[in-house]
Amino acid sequence: MDIARHIDHSILKPEITERDLEEQIEKCIELKVYAVCVHPYWVRKAVQLAxxxxxxxxxxxxxxxxxxxxxxxxxxxxxxERGAKELDIVMNFSALRSGQR
Structure with missing residues (x-):
């Protein structure tokens, strides 16, 4: 079984630079992981690189x-619209803990 094809690699540090993004995506392609997770700001660039x-x-x-x-x-x-194929949406934990929907 090719485990790498089941891995999502996250590039979410707030201080990431465009060069960091490029290097990490190159590494992900080399390792043949399934997906790269990025902030919405970086989606268009990640799609181009991926x-x-x-x-x-x-x-x-x-x-x-x-x-x-x-x-x-x-x-x-x-x-x-910028090309993302998947979305990971973070739940509002404060609202959940408060019993709100």
Whole structure:
């Protein structure tokens, strides 16, 4: 079994540079991982770099999920328009713990 094809690699540090993104995506392609997860800001660039070798996943409302539903929807739509094939949407843990939906 090719375990690498089941791995999502996250590139989510706030201080990441474009060069860091390029290097990490090159490494992911080399290792043949399934997907790379990035903030919505980096989706378009990640799609360009990944080509057909990787799936690009946008991480929505990371890390705390504190945006409103409407803000999350906007991030989702924009990420899909920029080429993301998957979305990881962070739940608002504060609302959940408060018993809110």
């Amino acid at each position: 080509g057909k070798d990787l799936v690009v996943c946008a991480v929505i409302s990371f890390p705390f999920g504190m945006e409103t539903k409407e803000q999350k929807i906007c991030q989702c739509l924009e990420s899909l």
